[in-house]
Amino acid sequence: MRISIFVTALLMSSLAGTAAASDTTAEQIYSAADKFLTAFAREQAPDGFSVVYDSGKLDARLSLATCENPLDVSFSGDPWKTTQPSLLVSCEGSRPWRMFLPVSITITGDAIVAARPLSRGERLTESALSTDSVVVNSIRRGAVTREDQLVGMEMRRGVNAGTVFTPDLLLTPAAIERGDHVIISARSGNFSVNSRGKALASGGIGEQVLVENLSSSRTIRARVTAPGHVEIPM
Structure with a gap:
C-alpha cells in the first residue's frame, strides 16, 4: 500500500542549512507510516472494525536529516472522529525533526442506531436499539458502538x-x-450519620442538589450518590 498525501514538514531550527547532508528519504517515511497504519488496522479487526486508508506515493524528492533511531509515528488527530487525521512522523536523536502527514482513512463497523422513532425524554431500552454498519469515523461527534452505554439513558x-x-x-x-x-x-x-430530607431539585448521580433536612428544616447542598441517596461532608 502507498499513502497519497500532501506533506507539510516542520523542521526544527537545528536542521537549517543541512539539506545537502540529509538522507532520510520519502520511501523511509512511507514505510514507517504504512507499518503504523497496518498495525492500527490489525488492532481494530478483532472488534469487528475494517480500516482502509488511501494509497499513493510521497514526493520522491523529500529528504530530511539522517535519523539515528527508527522513525516514530502516531496519530495527531483522533482517527475515530475524522476521516482525515494527521500522522506525526518524528525523529529523535542528535538532529531531531518532525513532520505531519494528513491521510485519508475510513473505519467501518457496527454502530448503535435507533430501531424506531424516539421522543425527547424517552428512556432507552434494548428494544429501542439496533445496529447498522457505518463509517464510524465519518460521524464527528463519535458514534456509540456498545448497547450497554445507552440502556437507561x-x-x-x-x-x-x-x-x-x-x-x-x-x-x-x-x-x-x-x-x-x-x-x-x-x-x-x-x-456516617443518616437523616431524612426532601430534594428541592432534580439531579443525576455525581451532581449536587439542594436538599431540605426534614429534622432541622435547614436547606443544604448535597451530592447525589444513588437513587434516593445524597451525601454531605461531615
Whole structure:
C-alpha cells in the first residue's frame, strides 16, 4: 500500500542549512507510516472494525536529516472522529525533526442506531436499539458502538429510526426528582450519620442538589450518590 498525501514538514531550527547532508528519504517515511497504519488496522479487526486508508506515493524528492533511531509515528488527530487525521512522523536523536502527514482513512463497523422513532425524554431500552454498519469515523461527534452505554439513558431530543447514536443525543437520567424524599448521609471516613430530607431539585448521580433536612428544616447542598441517596461532608 502507498499513502497519497500532501506533506507539510516542520523542521526544527537545528536542521537549517543541512539539506545537502540529509538522507532520510520519502520511501523511509512511507514505510514507517504504512507499518503504523497496518498495525492500527490489525488492532481494530478483532472488534469487528475494517480500516482502509488511501494509497499513493510521497514526493520522491523529500529528504530530511539522517535519523539515528527508527522513525516514530502516531496519530495527531483522533482517527475515530475524522476521516482525515494527521500522522506525526518524528525523529529523535542528535538532529531531531518532525513532520505531519494528513491521510485519508475510513473505519467501518457496527454502530448503535435507533430501531424506531424516539421522543425527547424517552428512556432507552434494548428494544429501542439496533445496529447498522457505518463509517464510524465519518460521524464527528463519535458514534456509540456498545448497547450497554445507552440502556437507561434519556434522549436529549427526538430522532428518526436509523439515526446513529452519538453522546450529544443522550442525557443521564435523574437519580432524584424534585420533591423526592431522600436519605441524607453525613460522612467522615468510615463513620456516617443518616437523616431524612426532601430534594428541592432534580439531579443525576455525581451532581449536587439542594436538599431540605426534614429534622432541622435547614436547606443544604448535597451530592447525589444513588437513587434516593445524597451525601454531605461531615
